[in-house]
Amino acid sequence: DAKTTQPTSMDCAEGRAANLPCNHSTISGNEYVYWYRQIHSQGPQYIIHGLKNNETNEMASLIITEDRKSSTLILPHATLRDTAVYYCIVRQTNAGGTSYGKLTFGQGTILTVHP
């Protein structure tokens, strides 16, 4: 499985952009990068995913480098409610013809948004 490396923690001022980096240097060509976040003890919440092109939705933007070895999740205007653990995940590809789609979670980045 492709492994990901994220900083343990980051801080961000409310209203500013939060840029969360992720390294995934062993990613395979057909593996997607997914981002989830977890607030307190709630279930992980899907944010965004991409393969090689940059992606944007109502929550965030995902920037993937051309070599696909790293990516950055951008929260354009962070609020206090964005304080959470953010997980960068490389989703497993097919194995033996059976697609599993398992998500392997690392430790994530604790993002703290300050007033």
Next chain:
Amino acid sequence: DAGITQSPRHKVTETGTPVTLRCHQTENHRYMYWYRQDPGHGLRLIHYSYGVKDTDKGEVSDGYSVSRSKTEDFLLTLESATSSQTSVYFCAISAGTQNTEAFFGQGTRLTVV
């Protein structure tokens, strides 16, 4: 929110007793997963299902079994609960694998005393 319901939400049980957790979905998604989350370990996959009666083990499957007799329900059973199985359990569902997001339930907090 995706239609996922986990039950019960909280449970306290005694060591050695069997426990079954239920994950129910209304999305008709093919794939379902059970994870556990413990301090210092993040979320770890216990078992998953890729169709009715099609299941397989994850990375921490010892002491757990699963069943999926219909698309909407995925049951996780602790045959004989131990204190090491005290954890928060999350169910997830997904219509596909790579290019389809997975949605998580709100979790079941299980305490084994």
